[in-house]
Amino acid sequence: MSEPLSARIEPSQRQWLQAQIEREGYWFHRIELAPDLITPGWSDPLTQKLPFFGLPERMDGMRVLDVGCAEGFFSFEAERRGAREVIAIDSFPDSVRRFNICRAALDSRATAFLTNVYDLSLRAFGTFDLIMFFGVLYHLRNPILALEKLFSICCGRLLLQTHGFEDPAIGDQSMARFYPFGIESGPPEKRSWDPTVFWVANGACIRDMLAHVGFTDIEQIPGPAGHVFRARVPTPSAGTPPDQTKAPWN
Numbered sequence: 593m594s595e596p597l598s599a600r601i602e603p604s605q606r607q608w609l610q611a612q613i614e615r616e617g618y619w620f621h622r623i624e625l626a627p628d629l630i631t632p633g634w635s636d637p638l639t640q641k642l643p644f645f646g647l648p649e650r651m652d653g654m655r656v657l658d659v660g661c662a663e664g665f666f667s668f669e670a671e672r673r674g675a676r677e678v679i680a681i682d683s684f685p686d687s688v689r690r691f692n693i694c695r696a697a698l699d700s701r702a703t704a705f706l707t708n709v710y711d712l713s714l715r716a717f718g719t720f721d722l723i724m725f726f727g728v729l730y731h732l733r734n735p736i737l738a739l740e741k742l743f744s745i746c747c748g749r750l751l752l753q754t755h756g757f758e759d760p761a762i763g764d765q766s767m768a769r770f771y772p773f774g775i776e777s778g779p780p781e782k783r784s785w786d787p788t789v790f791w792v793a794n795g796a797c798i799r800d801m802l803a804h805v806g807f808t809d810i811e812q813i814p815g816p817a818g819h820v821f822r823a824r825v826p827t828p829s830a831g832t833p834p835d836q837t838k839a840p841w842n
């Protein structure tokens with residue numbers, strides 16, 4: 593495994609970073625920005641997620657997309673594992689601002705864009721060897737539309753994690769629960785109402801949605817961190833950036 597991106601920093605830089613961190617009213621991810629300087633998020637992806645989400649040990653040469661990046665833990669991890677290019681998107685402006693604080697601290701080349709998953713396109717973003725789609729599916733009103741968008745720009749593998757449920761009475765039939773007004777969420781000691789959770793599916797439903805949009809070799813990765821799936825496109829190729837000669841911004 594590569595070295596951590598966080599390196600030793602000068603006291604003045606540490607002070608500046610500390611001020612940036614404190615200025616933010618909310619952090620989701622805990623990310624080590626420098627020795628003993630960790631963003632105060634309530635989700636610790638290093639211990640609670642990373643061991644269970646199926647990331648390849650090495651990502652050398654890959655073009656990677658991190659969808660719903662929050663402060664960017666998985667983007668920085670992909671870079672640390674050798675990814676050639678890491679693009680991150682999030683639909684919430686504050687996420688991108690906090691991502692950029694971490695990016696500066698880690699001297700990372702990963703780039704975050706304020707973009708909704710529904711707005712991903714081949715023309716603007718190119719294609720990706722690996723798409724990380726963690727903790728977003730249940731936030732979407734239109735999960736199949738989002739999966740179609742991801743399929744259209746994936747030329748390799750998709751890793752997906754989401755909240756799910758299993759009910760022995762339903763077994764292997766596809767089933768999803770719709771929450772029109774959200775669910776309770778957050779850390780155990782500070783529960784709050786999250787109105788942005790809409791669909792919670794069982795494993796069979798997630799598998800069937802992935803197959804429906806065209807993914808193949810769909811595997812569920814067992815573990816304690818929600819429903820995690822690995823899938824791939826039928827004919828893999830190498831990820832490529834958007835073609836600048838075709839004016840992808842227009």
Ligand SMILES: C[S@@+](CC[C@H](N)C(=O)[O-])C[C@H]1O[C@@H](n2cnc3c(N)ncnc32)[C@H](O)[C@@H]1O
Pocket residue numbers: 635637641659660661662663681682683684687707708709710725726727728731732
């Ligand atoms: C629960 S967090 C997951 C963060 C990170 N992927 C992880 O697994 O630790 C969900 C993130 O997805 C973002 N998000 C929600 N809906 C989105 C959408 N339609 N398009 C892009 N990002 C979205 C949220 O702003 C938030 O940062």
